[in-house]
Amino acid sequence: MKLIIAIVQDEDSSKLLSKLMQKGFGVTKLATTGGFLRAGNTTLLLGVDEDRISEAIHIIETVCKSRKQMTAATTGINNITHGEYAAFPMEVTVGGATLFVLNVEQFLKV
Ligand code: 2BA
16 A cells, blocks of 8 residues: 655645545545645545555546746845845746655554
């Protein structure tokens, strides 16, 4: 068995959860926050048999869309007094999904 950790955008999470459940995958949904945008995103934990890994990844790829998002990036600027920061708008492309696939040593329900 493998554990897929999938970080997805909140907008895609409900549809993705439904599709995965329909196909019989076990899923846990966590409300998370991205470190860069400091905005909400969703992390799904899926325990998946090895022969269904590519099926799970295919569903995630199909549902999760990449989107452009504006953020006020904060940076130090040389001609501003030391310790002061300026914010400027910056466009980032978020997602489809960020996936980690880990080996599971043991899967127990006790
Ligand atoms: P955030 O950290 O909020 O990042 C949102 C998007 O901002 C990223 O999209 C990327 O396009 C951009 N970004 C992130 N760090 C950046 C930086 N230092 N400079 C410029 N742009 C930057 P994604 O790459 O699609 O990532 C979406 C979310 O997936 C991330 O939200 C984070 O929650 C998670 N993530 C991505 N890579 C990760 C990693 N290596 N480890 C853990 N979580 C990760």
